[in-house]
Amino acid sequence: MDALIAAAARALASGDALGALQRVSLREDPPALALRGTAMARLGELPRARELLRQAARGFGAKHRLAHARCVVADAEIALALRELDHPQAPLARATLVLDRRGDHANAAHARVLAVRRLLLLGRLDEARGALARLDGTALPPALLAVASLAAAEVSLRAVRTAPARDALAQAQVAAQRAGIPALQAEVDAAQVLLSQPVAQLREGGTARGLTLPDVEALFASPALVVDGCRRRVRVGEAWLPLAGRPVLFALAHALAAAWPQEAPREALIAAAFRVRRFDETHRARLRVELGRLRALLAPWASIAAGTHGFALQAHDGRRVVLLEPPIDGAQAALRALLADGEAWSTAALALALDASPRSVQRALATLAEAGQARAVGRGRARRWLAPPLAGFATTLLLPAVAPAA
Numbered sequence: 001m002d003a004l005i006a007a008a009a010r011a012l013a014s015g016d017a018l019g020a021l022q023r024v025s026l027r028e029d030p031p032a033l034a035l036r037g038t039a040m041a042r043l044g045e046l047p048r049a050r051e052l053l054r055q056a057a058r059g060f061g062a063k064h065r066l067a068h069a070r071c072v073v074a075d076a077e078i079a080l081a082l083r084e085l086d087h088p089q090a091p092l093a094r095a096t097l098v099l100d101r102r103g104d105h106a107n108a109a110h111a112r113v114l115a116v117r118r119l120l121l122l123g124r125l126d127e128a129r130g131a132l133a134r135l136d137g138t139a140l141p142p143a144l145l146a147v148a149s150l151a152a153a154e155v156s157l158r159a160v161r162t163a164p165a166r167d168a169l170a171q172a173q174v175a176a177q178r179a180g181i182p183a184l185q186a187e188v189d190a191a192q193v194l195l196s197q198p199v200a201q202l203r204e205g206g207t208a209r210g211l212t213l214p215d216v217e218a219l220f221a222s223p224a225l226v227v228d229g230c231r232r233r234v235r236v237g238e239a240w241l242p243l244a245g246r247p248v249l250f251a252l253a254h255a256l257a258a259a260w261p262q263e264a265p266r267e268a269l270i271a272a273a274f275r276v277r278r279f280d281e282t283h284r285a286r287l288r289v290e291l292g293r294l295r296a297l298l299a300p301w302a303s304i305a306a307g308t309h310g311f312a313l314q315a316h317d318g319r320r321v322v323l324l325e326p327p328i329d330g331a332q333a334a335l336r337a338l339l340a341d342g343e344a345w346s347t348a349a350l351a352l353a354l355d356a357s358p359r360s361v362q363r364a365l366a367t368l369a370e371a372g373q374a375r376a377v378g379r380g381r382a383r384r385w386l387a388p389p390l391a392g393f394a395t396t397l398l399l400p401a402v403a404p405a406a
Contacts, residue, residue: 008035013143015181017042030059034071041078050078066102069095073111080118083349089115109135110144116151120158121353123400129155146175146184153191157396162195162214169195197394200230203258203323210327213396219322225301225315227257229325230333230397236301236319248273249294256304256313257323263310327393332364332373336387337395339374344384353400 004023011019017039024032037052057071072095079087092111099108112135119128132152140148149172156165169192176184198210202219211219219226226235232244234253243250255264255272270279270287291311295304302315315321326333338353339345347365351358365385368374374387 005031005035008032008039012038012042015042015179015183030056030064030067033059034067034074037071038074041074041081046078046082050075053078065098066104069098069102070104070107073099073107073114076111076114080114080121081343083121083343083345085118085121085349085352089118105139106141106144109140109148113144113148113151116148120151120154123158123353123355125155125158125401129159142175142178143181143184146172146179146188149175150187150191157191157194157213158399158401160213160217160220160397162217165213166195194394194396197392198327199394199397200327201325203325204320205261208325210393211324213394216324216397219324223317223319225313225319225321227253227321227323228397229254229323231401234298234301239300241297248290249297252290252294253298253313254323256311257321259310260313260321260323263307263312265310269310324397326398327395328390328398332368333398334400335361335364336368336373336390337398338400339368339385339387340390340395342386342389344377344386346381346384350385355400 004027008020008023011017011023012035020035020039021043024035027033027036033052033056037049037056039049040046040052041049053071053074057068057075060068060071062068072091076087076092076095092115096108096111099105099111112131116128116131119125119131128151132148132155135148149168153165153168153172156162156168169188172188172191173185176188195213197212199213200211200216201208202211202215220235220237223237228235232242232247232250234241234243243253251272252269255269258264259268266284266287267279269291270276270283273287273290274283276283291304298304298313300316301319302313302321305312305314313321328336334354335350338350347358347361350356350365351361354361365374365376368387369376374385377384377386
């Protein structure tokens with residue numbers, strides 16, 4: 001490695017992307033191309049950075065497998081920044097093995113952290129947690145340790161585990177200070193704010209109040225029956241009943257919890273479940289069928305009693321029933337939460353993260369665009385979607401999360 005390449009690499013390691021570019025901007029050899037690509041990525045010029053890194057990878061070829069693997073990892077990081085969640089993972093896995101075998105354990109760990117961050121965007125928390133457990137944090141350089149600790153904190157936050165999240169954030173803060181990278185320190189500070197911001201609203205007995213993540217954790221630890229409108233589940237203790245794929249049943253559970261301890265009128269239940277203004281005996285018959293299905297699912301925790309004017313949810317063992325609602329209204333709350341990270345998302349990536357069809361995501365994006373809550377840039381396959389940050393509350397409970405077993 002010549003002196004200019006070494007100096008550029010040191011500048012990049014310290015977070016000085018412009019300083020690195022000044023040293024190698026006129027060179028076209030593969031090491032310089034790789035450093036230029038990395039520096040351009042740090043400056044936000046992702047398409048150009050990808051071109052440079054792929055040129056460098058072709059230049060290194062099979063004769064320089066270690067350098068080629070590093071370029072593959074950098075390309076995967078750009079794909080993650082571009083929210084290309086369908087980016088092939090096999091090349092990254094092969095590059096990770098090459099890095100491990102050639103003794104570059106820091107870059108191998110970096111590749112694994114990238115895989116963890118992709119799993120987080122997809123809501124696959126259990127897989128992300130397992131991947132993080134295989135990382136040896138003590139062997140990581142400070143900057144990478146900060147990123148890995150931030151990922152661990154996000155896993156805990158999304159799983160509503162505040163104590164391990166605080167520990168991970170404290171480790172991230174120390175590592176970020178040691179790394180001396182201002183952008184990384186700002187990211188840690190922003191993550192710490194999430195613990196004190198409202199993440200949901202609690203409705204009980206006709207009153208509503210905001211809850212922070214520690215409040216939600218305490219609520220989940222209580223014996224209450226919680227109808228979770230953020231993730232469309234019913235929870236008692238550590239037991240979950242996912243209803244995201246059964247919108248009619250969730251709408252009924254939501255309406256029953258909102259009316260508790262009183263009866264929910266039949267007309268209100270029909271309107272909530274079937275979204276009709278005028279109804280007849282066929283709707284009442286269908287309501288009885290759907291309530292029977294919900295009654296069977298809730299049987300371990302509660303019953304649904306028929307009254308004079310409607311139905312009432314009655315939890316077993318004298319449990320109270322509470323309704324947890326998102327901090328923002330609208331059917332596109334999860335979509336807005338994803339867009340609020342400030343990155344440009346493609347429709348395909350949003351559909352993959354939300355586990356929804358691209359067509360339904362396109363309709364939802366059009367609705368947000370009409371309301372001024374999202375905007376599109378580019379055309380055709382290059383179209384990306386952006387939205388302003390959602391100020392005043394955290395979107396932790398709105399982000400996708402693969403449901404645990406019922």
